[in-house]
Amino acid sequence: MTPTPQREERRSIWRVGPDSSWTTVLPVAFIIVSLGSLVILPLAVSNHTAKMRTEITKVAEPARVVANDMQVNLSSELDRIISFQVTGQSHFAREYDALIATQRNNRIKLAKLTPQLDRDTDQALAALMTATEKWHNSVASSELLQRQLPSEVFHERLFEHLTEYENALKAASDLEIGIQGGIENRLQRIRDAEQLNIYLTIFLTLLALTSAMLVAGLGRQMRLLAREAMRRRLEAEREAADAKIARAAAEREERRAAFLASAGQELAATFDYQQSIVTLARLIVPNLADFCAIDMYEGDGKLRRGAIAHRDAEVQPHLESGLTFEEVPEAIVRVMHDREPRLIGAASPAVKHFTTQATDTMLVVPLISRGETLGVIGATPAAGRAFTNDDIMLFADLARHGSLAIDNARLYFESQQAVHAREEVLAIVSHDLRNPLNAVTLGASLLKMSEALSADDREQLDIIDISAKRMSRLIADLLDVTRLEGGKQLPIEPERIEIDALFQETHELFKAQASASEITLQLHADERVPAVYADRHRVLQVLSNLIGNSMKFTPSGGMVTVRAEPRKAHVLFTVADTGPGIPKEHQQEIFNPYWQAKRAERLGAGLGLPIAKGIVEAHGGSIWVDSEPGNGTRFHFTLKIAVDDGGAKSTMPSEESAARR
DSSP states (O other), X not given: OOOOXXXXXXXXXXXXXXXXXXXXXXXXXXXXXXXXXXHHHHHHHHHHHHHHHHHIIIIIHHHHHHHHHHHHHHHHHHHHHHHHHHHOOHHHHHHHHHHHHHHHHHHHHHHHHGGGTOHHHHHHHHHHHHHHHHHHHHHHHTTTTTSOOOXXXXXXXXHHTHHHHHHHHHHHHHHHHHHHHHHHHHHHHHHHHHHHHHHHHHHHHHHHHHHHHHHHHTHHHXXXXXXXXHHHHHHHHHHHHHHHHHHHHHHHXXXXXXXXXXXXXXXXXXXXXXXXXXXXXXXXXXXXXXXXXXEEEEETTEEEEEEEEESSTTTGGGOOOSOEESSOOHHHHHHHHHTSOEEEETTSHHHHHHOSSOOSEEEEEEEEETTEEEEEEEEEOOTTOOXXXXXXXXXXXXXXXXXXXXXXXXXXXXXXXXXXXHHHHHHHHHHHHHHHHHHHHHHHHHHHTOTTOOHHHHHHHHHHHHHHHHHHHHHHHHHHHHHHHTTOOOOOOOEEEOHHHHHHHHHHHHHHHHHHTTOEEEEEEOTTOOOEEEOHHHHHHHHHHHHHHHHHHSOTTOEEEEEEEEETTEEEEEEEEOSOOOOGGGTTTTTSTTOOSOGGGOOOOSOXXXXXXXXXXXXXXXXXXXXXXXXXXXXXXXXXXXXEETTEEEEOOOOOOOOOO
């Protein structure tokens, strides 16, 4: 970028080269040095003298006073000792102890003050502390204050320790003299500094006058610098304003996201269709508008007032919902067709469609879910303001959340209706089919009693009887599955069942089918296996479903094996076959109603395994499958062991289901 003349001019202030003059740079440097010296040197001298005065007033003088007090106290100590020995009065001993305590406090004070003075003073304090300690120890060891001694003994002992006392007095005097010397030294240094400050002031005043003359010559350059500084400040202010706007936008977006997240949670909290519409209206008023009405599309061009809300609590009770509108204004139809929010004026018929209250503008927002228009929202802004583009975007986002919640609630309601209708149809069909099936079964039985029937006729009657029983069994399975899907347990009538008898009856049921299919059927019960406490009919139903399912998928020449063995408080039943096995991705689905591994073959209704699972769980047991493709399938289930207690039948205490192998 080509530099402008102004930039070149500003740069020339600081540039030193063949084309520049020292008369520009040197005056600037001289002004800086002189003004800096004028400020810094007096401040330095002033700070130095202030520091020394502070040392005198806050450190040296208090230390001198304390040292003097220690010297006076030492002088008083000997007086208290002599007074006690002469009079024998104990208060002199107590006064001596008080003087020692005062001496100790004074030493603590001096220990804090002397390190701030100089090393000699600190050493003098150490010498004083050593001397006073020796003096006090000698007094304590000589019993001068413990009891009144004979005059000769007292004088002798006092004379022995007089040297320690004099050393202590001398040390106190030396300390005070040293501190006083430090004070006088600092006062002399203060006077010298003040004298120097006078000379510096004169010299710096001359420098200031010279600088003022140089400043006048640099006026033009300073104006240029000021102009540049102003430009930079304006740029900084613009950047700060932009940053403030960006920060406000970020905060506004954060509040918007938080509001939408909270609204989404409230809308998802219920699957009630009408409650979802009311919740959406409550979120709009008063958060986004003073008034809103939500109309749901009923088909054939009709709208139904699903919810209406107003900020004023006194107006709210007079607003009616549930109204149906057969004639819809063109503006609302256009919004629903275009699927875009739109602001409409007060003169539009769409405003009167939603409210009779006066308003300048109204925002109309469509409710759309899965490409379908569910309805439309009409909202008026708060008094004294108008909807902005941000408001419209927020309305659109909230409408998307609300549309999804309303659509989910509607789908949930429709699914509940479908489930209820299915249950009613199953109940009606099962009830209405049982009567003609019973008549067919009874008629076939009566016809079989006739001796005039031919072999072909009897075969047809057997087919009719087998088909009727199969239909009756299918109806029973449908009712059982319906009961299980409703969260209910299948009814059972438990009794004591011997495993051998149960297996013998099962073998009789399937031996003909196994022989016809060329499949080997084996049932083995461990010698130690006990009886179970279960519903015989239901357990036979479980075994029949599992064995029948295995025979369907076991090829000719294969084998189906049924075993029973004890497992703690349960008996473990296993039904194994040599069929193709079940893929792992299907093993979690085989117990779901109506699911089949090979739907194309239509080998059943897919109800046997779910019913078997429901029967086993109704007995408090567990059922599971173990299979690998190519290695056959093994179904396992457990039943509780029966326990005899005085002829009564009961079960073992509740335990965890048998461990799966």
